[in-house]
Amino acid sequence: MSEMLAFDQVVAGYGSAVVLHGLSFSLAQGQSLAVLGRNGVGKTTLLETLMGNTRVMRGAVRWCGEDLGRWPSYRRVRAGLGWVPQEREVFPSLTVEENLTVVARPGPWHLRRVYEFFPRLRERRGNYGNQLSGGEQQMLSIGRALMTNPKLLLLDEPMEGLAPIIVEELARSIRRLCESEGLPSIVVEQHPVLALEMTHQAIVLERGTVVHAGSSAALAGNARLLEGFLGVGAAEAHIHNNTGASNDSNDLDDRLA
Numbered sequence: 542m543s544e545m546l547a548f549d550q551v552v553a554g555y556g557s558a559v560v561l562h563g564l565s566f567s568l569a570q571g572q573s574l575a576v577l578g579r580n581g582v583g584k585t586t587l588l589e590t591l592m593g594n595t596r597v598m599r600g601a602v603r604w605c606g607e608d609l610g611r612w613p614s615y616r617r618v619r620a621g622l623g624w625v626p627q628e629r630e631v632f633p634s635l636t637v638e639e640n641l642t643v644v645a646r647p648g649p650w651h652l653r654r655v656y657e658f659f660p661r662l663r664e665r666r667g668n669y670g671n672q673l674s675g676g677e678q679q680m681l682s683i684g685r686a687l688m689t690n691p692k693l694l695l696l697d698e699p700m701e702g703l704a705p706i707i708v709e710e711l712a713r714s715i716r717r718l719c720e721s722e723g724l725p726s727i728v729v730e731q732h733p734v735l736a737l738e739m740t741h742q743a744i745v746l747e748r749g750t751v752v753h754a755g756s757s758a759a760l761a762g763n764a765r766l767l768e769g770f771l772g773v774g775a776a777e778a779h780i781h782n783n784t785g786a787s788n789d790s791n792d793l794d795d796r797l798a
């Protein structure tokens with residue numbers, strides 16, 4: 542499989558502060574990646590570096606064979622990087638529909654298709670950004686990234702602060718984007734079990750470097766590694782298995798409202 546993305550010995554940070562210390566990994570075309578690690582190890586900084594928001598001191602970031610070098614963020618969006626920031630950054634004084642159309646770029650994703658993918662957004666099309674629940678805001682943030690017609694979605698803790706039933710629904714949507722719509726993601730997540738279920742490959746960061754890289758399925762099945770790298774014990778798996786992976790859409794509607 543050909544390479545889609547590679548970080549090659551990247552040293553990067555903010556001002557004089559170095560956060561990524563020679564970080565390397567590569568991702569093949571069509572593959573989704575979970576980026577895992579404890580607090581403050583550089584997961585968000587990896588995404589910020591991909592979007593051109595950090596100072597890269599050494600190394601290279603290659604995207605579809607091109608060295609991104611000093612490309613500004615807007616050029617990275619045009620090249621196919623779809624940024625879904627941790628803060629969601631929905632425009633509060635624009636309607637759902639205006640939030641979507643204001644960033645539209647030509648391609649297979651358009652308003653109708655985004656509404657088909659997230660019917661909830663169609664129902665809320667006339668509501669302002671600040672009138673939405675957390676789950677709806679996250680759908681809008683992902684929908685807005687889809688409207689830029691990306692080749693890769695960058696999701697920074699997409700499940701943060703959401704109710705378990707919404708988390709499961711969003712996880713299904715993100716999986717569906719990759720499996721049915723051919724759109725892979727990089728998922729930065731605090732919940733490793735969930736992130737591993739949503740992705741093909743996984744890397745674990747410690748102090749700004751990669752300390753483990755492999756398939757998500759293999760890591761999910763290795764309790765010793767999970768515990769060692771992330772402190773994830775049987776407790777999290779138990780909690781996760783009880784988050785209500787329900788298909789009850791009425792239940793979901795209630796929780797989204």
Ligand SMILES: Nc1ncnc2c1ncn2[C@@H]1O[C@H](COP(=O)(O)OP(=O)(O)OP(=O)(O)O)[C@@H](O)[C@H]1O
Binds near residue numbers: 558578580582583584
């Ligand atoms: N804009 C910034 N300026 C200076 N330092 C920053 C900035 N953003 C993050 N950092 C520092 O970089 C380090 C890594 O932060 P980062 O947000 O990438 O970690 P993370 O793995 O995503 O953690 P978390 O899960 O807590 O979000 C931290 O020490 C953080 O304080």
